[in-house]
Amino acid sequence: MRNVRVVYRKFDEKLHWHQWMQYLGEDRYGVWLGAPPSSVSQRGDEPEVHHDQAHVQLFPRDLWFTAIFNDEPRSTEIYCDVTTPVEFGDDVFTMIDLDLDVIRKRDGSIYIDDEDEFAEHQVKYNYPPDVIAQAQATADRLVTAVASEEPFLTVFKTYLDKVR
Template structure:
């Protein structure tokens, strides 16, 4: 297994979240990366954040989101970022974070986060109409899919087992 650099940027190309993760494989849902407990990530040039639990991340091909699946006991079970489709380099995966997030708590609660930021950035960065439409359509789909469809139900659990 090799390590891959994950780089999220904002629409103005400013560095957002980034970290190194282990390549776990690819299936019909996309490419899976994992990070063991005590791995680190960083937002821009802010101090690193240490993650006490393992997590895996799904990078679908040609879709407008990425998904993080957190190990127990973390309260957030699934965290989906609405993004531009991932650009898959040999050692770096990059995408543009489009602000909207779909979050599923471990108790089953699902909510959409950062709609205010999405609205502000549409104006600030001049998101094109097709980007706004793709982001909103994906967000609306995910708000239901995280509770009803794979890979959000059980498929991710085998990848979590690999990285623990």
């Protein structure tokens, strides 16, 4: 099975979250990667984070987000990062994290997180107006999508089954 390095950066190109994941396939929603229980991720050069549950990640083509789908019993079921469109390499996927996150908890509640960080970074990193508009529009659209559209309803579960 092919492994892919996932690399999130901030707008100033500083290394953010990164990890190795297993390539699971591609469908009409994008490319799916998986991480089994006991996988590891890292933010920048901070200590590694060890995961107890499996998770899969969706990398859509030409859209402004990525999505993580966590296995039970994790209370956050879906975590969407608003990002620049993913740059797909053979063994590395990179994107710029634009701060806003759309989260669906296992109890069904949905909210946008880190709006304060998004506002702060617009000034700090001088986000262009089109990036600000696209990021906000993406977050707003995702709030509806994670509640009512695939792949956020059942499709992701078939990929989780592959890495459990």
